[in-house]
Amino acid sequence: MSQLFAEGDLLASGRAARLKARTDPAPTSGVAEGLVQANMISVPKDWAWDVLLYAQRNPKPVPVLDVIEGGGYESALAPGSDLRTDIPQYRVWRDGELDSEPVDATEAWAEHPDLVTFLIGCSFTFEAGLHQAQIEIRHQTAGRNVPMYRTGVDCRPAGRLKGKLVVSMRPIACDRIADAVRISGGYPSVHGAPVHIGDPDALGIRDFYAPEYGDAPVPLRDGEVPVFWACGVTPQAAIAASKVPFAITHAPGAMFVTDVLNETYAV
Amino acid sequence: MSQLFAEGDLLASGRAARLKARTDPAPTSGVAEGLVQANMISVPKDWAWDVLLYAQRNPKPVPVLDVIEGGGYESALAPGSDLRTDIPQYRVWRDGELDSEPVDATEAWAEHPDLVTFLIGCSFTFEAGLHQAQIEIRHQTAGRNVPMYRTGVDCRPAGRLKGKLVVSMRPIACDRIADAVRISGGYPSVHGAPVHIGDPDALGIRDFYAPEYGDAPVPLRDGEVPVFWACGVTPQAAIAASKVPFAITHAPGAMFVTDVLNETYAV
Numbered sequence: 001m002s003q004l005f006a007e008g009d010l011l012a013s014g015r016a017a018r019l020k021a022r023t024d025p026a027p028t029s030g031v032a033e034g035l036v037q038a039n040m041i042s043v044p045k046d047w048a049w050d051v052l053l054y055a056q057r058n059p060k061p062v063p064v065l066d067v068i069e070g071g072g073y074e075s076a077l078a079p080g081s082d083l084r085t086d087i088p089q090y091r092v093w094r095d096g097e098l099d100s101e102p103v104d105a106t107e108a109w110a111e112h113p114d115l116v117t118f119l120i121g122c123s124f125t126f127e128a129g130l131h132q133a134q135i136e137i138r139h140q141t142a143g144r145n146v147p148m149y150r151t152g153v154d155c156r157p158a159g160r161l162k163g164k165l166v167v168s169m170r171p172i173a174c175d176r177i178a179d180a181v182r183i184s185g186g187y188p189s190v191h192g193a194p195v196h197i198g199d200p201d202a203l204g205i206r207d208f209y210a211p212e213y214g215d216a217p218v219p220l221r222d223g224e225v226p227v228f229w230a231c232g233v234t235p236q237a238a239i240a241a242s243k244v245p246f247a248i249t250h251a252p253g254a255m256f257v258t259d260v261l262n263e264t265y266a267v
Numbered sequence: 268m269s270q271l272f273a274e275g276d277l278l279a280s281g282r283a284a285r286l287k288a289r290t291d292p293a294p295t296s297g298v299a300e301g302l303v304q305a306n307m308i309s310v311p312k313d314w315a316w317d318v319l320l321y322a323q324r325n326p327k328p329v330p331v332l333d334v335i336e337g338g339g340y341e342s343a344l345a346p347g348s349d350l351r352t353d354i355p356q357y358r359v360w361r362d363g364e365l366d367s368e369p370v371d372a373t374e375a376w377a378e379h380p381d382l383v384t385f386l387i388g389c390s391f392t393f394e395a396g397l398h399q400a401q402i403e404i405r406h407q408t409a410g411r412n413v414p415m416y417r418t419g420v421d422c423r424p425a426g427r428l429k430g431k432l433v434v435s436m437r438p439i440a441c442d443r444i445a446d447a448v449r450i451s452g453g454y455p456s457v458h459g460a461p462v463h464i465g466d467p468d469a470l471g472i473r474d475f476y477a478p479e480y481g482d483a484p485v486p487l488r489d490g491e492v493p494v495f496w497a498c499g500v501t502p503q504a505a506i507a508a509s510k511v512p513f514a515i516t517h518a519p520g521a522m523f524v525t526d527v528l529n530e531t532y533a534v
Contacts, residue, residue: 069320
């Protein structure tokens with residue numbers, strides 16, 4: 001598929017979301033539906049090879065959509081954007097520790113003139129497809145952030161980077177699981193089909209009702225099964241596990257809204 | 268999809284193909300059908316970032332399946348393989364010029380101890396799917412190498428790398444084009460659906476019957492249309508256009524046969 005940019009009202013909704021993100025830290029699930037949202041990780045150039053190789057070796061959790069070099073902060077996926085401000089909330093990491101969570105990353109960005117910034121696909125892209133197929137997105141209807149877990153599954157290491165797989169979870173009714181697999185599988189470059197269906201313990205999830213990222217899930221209903229998708233927060237687990245000296249990321253669930261149509265990444 | 272390795276006779280056919288490749292420069296279309304084949308480009312570490320970023324920015328022609336660092340020559344996609352010998356024919360490039368086409372690259376490999384080697388998806392993976400759907404693969408039935416063209420379409424540059432898109436061509440009967448699109452589109456990480464259907468001139472192809480790589484096509488039959496897929500020879504066009512100081516690649520059409528099932532890359 002060629003890269004398809006939104007027009008008209010949809011394009012305006014993406015721009016409005018980025019403008020709102022400059023002052024409002026709210027998560028972006030369901031925002032500007034139809035437009036691709038992205039995870040972000042920005043590292044000094046010395047670490048860029050490790051990140052890009054980590055992505056290549058772990059394409060399901062870390063599908064790279066754009067790379068901006070040399071301290072740049074405008075993504076080709078959203079002309080006129082400013083990656084230092086247009087994400088609702090950031091995380092600044094030092095030596096693998098979370099240092100701060102600013103709404104504006106301009107100051108942190110200025111610390112390293114050679115930042116290389118990666119935008120990574122997000123499962124919110126196929127949520128639109130699930131929604132259109134009348135599959136309920138529970139965290140949206142509950143007004144919460146999506147629950148995300150650090151699993152016990154090792155990613156393939158790359159250079160100095162290692163870490164566990166992070167997954168997002170959506171409860172799905174048994175009779176819609178096949179549809180959810182098929183629909184999300186149609187977006188292979190934004191996490192694609194689930195990595196696991198049914199058993200949090202088998203993934204090494206510590207506590208189903210206390211996710212490491214995002215909000216706790218509301219209780220599952222009868223006939224629902226937890227479905228787990230690879231998640232673009234995975235690089236943040238690698239930053240922590242690998243004690244990366246400096247990185248700026250988005251805050252989990254608070255994504256960068258692009259101008260690109262979800263259909264760009266549909267098979 | 269999880270990475271699926273072949274077993275039994277199919278695994279043996281892959282190993283036999285790699286063993287044969289140590290002395291026989293023949294192209295590999297149709298060889299060990301069912302197993303993923305790969306393009307190769309190997310560059311000194313100083314150029315590795317440029318290549319990986321070029322791949323990320325041009326995922327249709329340059330889908331990376333494996334990266335081997337530090338002069339290594341065993342791919343995780345084929346345990347026990349030797350990338351210096353297990354490809355039927357190589358190309359050694361110096362300052363962007365084709366220097367030699369050895370059957371064994373061991374000597375060239377030894378020139379740089381820090382080679383980083385990239386294996387890149389190949390359209391031969393979905394040829395098996397076309398074949399199973401009874402779509403004729405003309406270059407196979409004609410006993411030729413697939414025709415490949417350097418188009419007039421610019422790839423997105425990355426660092427010091429720039430170059431034109433290279434495409435492979437298969438003539439397809441008008442009533443099977445939709446099937447060919449659907450089937451190849453099911454393998455998005457090995458070039459996926461065609462980039463163009465019908466008009467060589469629109470792609471900036473110089474002479475349809477004199478391709479830049481591979482063998483000339485046999486004349487099209489009535490009711491057939493030329494269908495063009497992005498091709499993993501694209502990095503070789505970039506080596507030439509960008510005057511890369513040193514690189515080793517496969518010779519177009521003479522691929523690395525892995526132990527991995529085509530289904531690994533099916534959506």
